[in-house]
Amino acid sequence: MALKWYTVVVDCRDPQAQAHWWAEALDWTVVYDTPDEAVAVPRYALEGPEHEEDPDAWMRRGQGLVFVPVPEGKEVKNRLHLDLAPHTSQDRDAEIQRLLDLGASHVDVGQTEADTFTVLADPEGNEFCVLSSRDG
Structure with a gap:
């Protein structure tokens, strides 16, 4: 059996x-928000008849991002990061600008001009990449 x-x-x-920033960046929604934890999930996780019958059905439908407090700030490059890709129908540069307008910043992790991705960081400095546009 697979996990x-x-x-x-x-x-x-x-x-x-952070949860609200990422929800805005991904067009997701925050479904849980307490001082000890905030959770953002895709909007599709809240759709369908199972959600109408069970408000917590989102927990079984898809991956989410859970944000928890820690006392220390971020000091080194992430060991794990998210790769985001706009759809081919979207303007990649406009999406990058939208993220920058939301509070993201450019980050140099050694990428070159030949690379087909852009490295950004969220408002707390967590790196993520915006890849070239993808179909689907």
Whole structure:
């Protein structure tokens, strides 16, 4: 029997701000928000008849991002990061600008001009990549 990927947990200083930032960046929604934990999930996880019958059905439908507080700030490059890709119908540069307008920043991790990805960081400095546009 295989394990199911359930969530990615992100240590951060301000779980609520991070959850809301990522929800905005990904067009997701925050479904749980307490001082000890905030959870963002894809909107599709909240759709369908099973969600109407069980408000916690999102927990069984898809991966989410869980943000938990830690006292220390981020000091080194992430060992794990998210790769995001716009759809081929989207303007990649406009999506990058949208993320920058939300509070992301450019990060240099040694990438070159030949690379087909852009490295950004969220407001707490966690790196992520925006890849070339993808179909689906």
